[in-house]
Ligand SMILES: *[C@@H]1O[C@H](CO)[C@@H](O)[C@H](O)[C@H]1NC(C)=O
Ligand SMILES: *[C@@H]1O[C@H](CO)[C@@H](O)[C@H](O)[C@H]1NC(C)=O
Ligand SMILES: *[C@@H]1O[C@H](CO)[C@@H](O)[C@H](O)[C@H]1NC(C)=O
C-alpha cells in the first residue's frame with residue numbers, strides 16, 4: 001500500500017517535472033511565426049539609447065495586461081485602438097498610442113510588450129516589459145470594485161521574476177548590467193483618488209485629510225522606488241498625475257456648468273505632484289548612482305488645456321467616446337459612441353486623453369519640447385548626462 005502510494009507519488013512528480021522541462025524546452029525552441037504583439041512599422045534604425053524600457057503603472061500605460069484578467073477595466077474592443085499602428089484594440093486605453101509607445105520609439109526600441117502576454121522567452125523581454133494594469137493603484141485595494149488588477153507592489157514582484165529569468169539565462173552580472181542601464185517608467189496613483197479617496201472607501205476621508213493621504217501615497221512610492229533600486233534599477237521616470245478634475249467623468253459627476261475643471265480634485269493632484277517632486281529630489285540625494293526624474297503631467301496637461309488652440313484642439317471638455325453630458329456619464333463601449341475624428345479632442349474617454357495629447361506629453365518628457373514638466377531635467381538630458 002505504502003509502496004504503491006509512494007510509487008504513484010513519484011510517477012506524478014516525475015511526470016509534472018518532465019512536463020515542465022518540455023514546456024521550457026518548447027519555449028526556448030526557435031519559432032518563426034510572426035510576433036502577435038504590435039511593432040512599429042519599421043524596426044528601429046539607430047542603436048537604442050538604453051537596452052530596454054520597463055513600464056510600471058495603471059491604465060495610463062497598460063498595453064494589454066488587463067486583457068488577461070477578470071475585470072471591467074479592459075480596452076480590448078473597438079473603438080479602442082482604432083487609430084493605433086495596427087488599427088486594432090490592444091488593451092491600450094486610447095484611440096492610438098500611449099506615452100510609452102512614443103518614448104520607446106524615441107529611445108530606438110520596439111513597442112514594449114505586456115508582461116502577461118509573454119510566453120516566458122527571455123529574448124522577447126530583453127528590450128523591455130510592460131507590467132502596467134488598468135485600475136491598479138499604489139494602495140493594494142484601489143480599483144478592486146472593477147475586478148482583478150495588479151497593484152504596484154505585485155508589479156514589482158513581477159519585475160523580480162523577470163530579473164530572475166534574466167539571471168538564469170544570461171548570468172548575474174549581465175542581468176545586473178541590463179537592469180542598471182535600462183529605463184524604468186512609473187505612471188500610477190490616479191486610481192488611489194478615482195477609486196479610493198474620492199469614493200471615500202473605508203471612510204478614508206474622515207481618517208486622512210488630503211495632505212496626510214498625499215504624504216501616505218508618496219511614502220509608499222518612495223518605498224517602491226527603493227525596492228526597485230535594490231533590484232539594481234538606476235534610471236527612472238516617475239510620472240506625476242494628470243488633472244483628473246478636468247476629466248469628462250468628473251465634469252459630468254460634479255455637474256460642471258461650462259466645462260470648468262473640478263478644482264477640489266485638481267488641488268489634490270497638484271499637492272500629490274508637489275510632494276512627489278520633492279521626494280524624488282530627496283531620493284536622488286539618498287540613493288547613490290540613482291537618476292530619477294519627476295515629470296509633472298498636471299503641468300503639461302494644463303498647458304494643453306489652456307492653450308488648446310495652439311495645439312490644434314477645439315474640443316476640450318467632451319470625451320470623443322462615451323454618453324451623457326461631456327460624454328462623461330457612460331463609459332466607452334462601442335464604436336457608435338465615438339466621434340469620427342479624435343485628433344481635435346483632448347479627451348478620448350471618461351478618464352483618458354487622446355493619442356494627440358499622449359504625443360505632446362511624451363515629447364515633453366523626452367525633450368521639454370512644448371513645456372518644461374520634468375525635474376530636474378528631461379529624459380533626453382538625463383540619458384545624455386549618463387553617457388558623458
Ligand atoms: C514566444 O513568443 C515569441 C513572439 O512573441 C515567439 O517568437 C516565440 O517563438 C514564442 N515561443 C513559444 C515557445 O511559443
Ligand atoms: C466618509 O464616510 C464616512 C463613513 O461612512 C462618513 O462619516 C464621512 O462623512 C464621509 N466623508 C465624506 C467627506 O463624505
Ligand atoms: C472642430 O473643428 C473641426 C474641423 O477642424 C470641425 O469639424 C468641428 O465642428 C469643430 N468642433 C467644435 C466643437 O468646434
Ligand SMILES: *[C@@H]1O[C@H](CO)[C@@H](O)[C@H](O)[C@H]1NC(C)=O
Nearest residue numbers: 082083312340341342343344
Ligand atoms: C482627422 O483630422 C485631422 C486634422 O483635421 C486629419 O489630419 C486626419 O487625417 C483626420 N483623421 C481621420 C482618421 O480622418
